[in-house]
Amino acid sequence: MSEIKPVSISYVDFKAGKDFTEEVTEAFGANGLGLIVVRDLPDFQKERQAALRAIRKFADLPEETKEKYTDSKSNYSVGWSHGKEKMRNGVPDTAKGSYYANPLDDIITDDQYLKENFPELYADNIWPGEDMPELEPAFKEMTHVQLGVGYMICELFDRYLHSKTNGLHPAGHFLEMLRRGTTCKGRLLHYFPAPPTASKSQDGLCGWHLDHGGITILTCPLYLDMQRNEIPAPSDCGLHIKHPTDGSIVKVTLPPDCMLVQLGESFQYLSGGHLRATAHCVKSSQTPDITRETLALFMDWMPEEVMKLPEYTRPYSEVVHTPFLPEGVPELEGRIKGAKHYRDFAKNTYTAYYCEK
Ligand SMILES: [Fe+2]
Incomplete structure (x- = not known):
């Protein structure tokens, strides 16, 4: 499996107004990897270390302490979640645990109807x-820093499309x-040490998917030993993507002082296919006695946003096509069909990933 260095842009150059048309085309155009690295950011290592060490701790x-901070009413979409999410074969995913919260506010609405009917979106933080x-x-x-990067990239996309x-694309x-x-979600992720029974022959490449929302911002993971000392990233794990030009599986690496930004499928659709999302998965390490900690921030549209193609759209068949879609990953076309609002698309996606027989 080969390793790839994604296109990167400098935060400093962005602030200075540099044109990144070439970089955005290379990263998110028809042959792009659907992700970009942001470098030269103001130092955030204190925040990164604090957040990633907090999830490990x-x-x-x-177990009984962690259980106090779970929320079954929202399908575990706030607070601690471990072994509640199922993989496509219906087996609970116990390899990782997550702590979810909305980074924008602890309480995003007082509307009881919304809270009761859409708890996954509107539940209060715990x-x-x-x-x-x-x-x-x-x-x-840490999520405050990530939000800033997300808004910056969105501004970059607007400039590019304009x-x-x-x-035709309004500035x-x-x-x-x-x-x-307001329904953004931060996910602190902890990958437990590989069980001693983990098969060396397994490639660990399960969980292929495309993010379906707006923009995802990822920190470089932190690897820790059993004494919580930082260790170098093991070579057998990390973020992998399907290369859009030949379908090969490539590993994406990210330096600790940079952030990685990925595009969601709804952004691909709303941009009329001018910006592309890519299938990816995280391969967990088979090395015993190490953990992997990371923080993903999912920036989302308002659930009521209308899903419509812009007037400058590319042909529909191109907009909804994902080359080399991994087996078992539901196609965008089936989930977008009939979805009037973003919430319909999100629901179709959830159903397709978790409830399909
Ligand atoms: Fe993802």
């Missing part, structure tokens, strides 16, 4: 309080839309 707490007071500020500080379509359109969305 939380995962090490006794925090481990006295059992682990440092998790909440660590989560909030110029590519000779002004600032997607940034405005993204700022209207």
